[in-house]
Amino acid sequence: MTSEDERRPLSRRPAALRNEPSLLGVPLRAVVAIFAAAALVGLVLAFALNRATSSDDSVGTGTSLPMTGLPVITERNLGTEVQRIVDTGTTEAVTVFDLDQCLQQQSVSARVLVMEQVQWGPKGSAAWVIVHGPTDRETLRENGGTVDVTVVTPDCGVGGPEAAAETLVWAGSTKLGTSP
Known part of the structure; x- marks a missing residue:
């Protein structure tokens, strides 16, 4: 059982x-x-x-970034930043260098449309974005088009033509759309 x-x-x-x-x-x-x-x-x-x-002083090169609050740009977001600068920037930005001497050193003959101080790249190096071209800013805002962009260090224009490569960060062109 x-x-x-x-x-x-x-x-x-x-x-x-x-x-x-x-x-x-x-x-x-x-x-x-x-x-x-x-x-x-x-x-x-x-x-x-x-x-x-974070933009802490200990990040990156280990040196203090004196330009906190400035836009950080790279080649990847340069077109968007140039569009923003053209839409809202000024042509009479206060520079810490001789702009005419800098343009001559970089062999830029077109007139400056707008410029702005920025931080360049992941290390946040001090730089100036100079937007230049054959058209005026208002026409560019209304119709869009291609502009030349030169990114330089703040010591641009110091020294002769041999120093041009040392102060040039980036040079090229970008296509902009019309502004709203």
């Missing part, structure tokens, strides 16, 4: 888990642990992103 316990089918789950609540068949404890781990990973990533993008 067999006892009643022998005839009853055995459950595959341990007795401690049989009465525990579950979510889609996954024990609630495991779901909570997964969410806690995901939150911890999210906090670590947020901290790392904040640390990587």
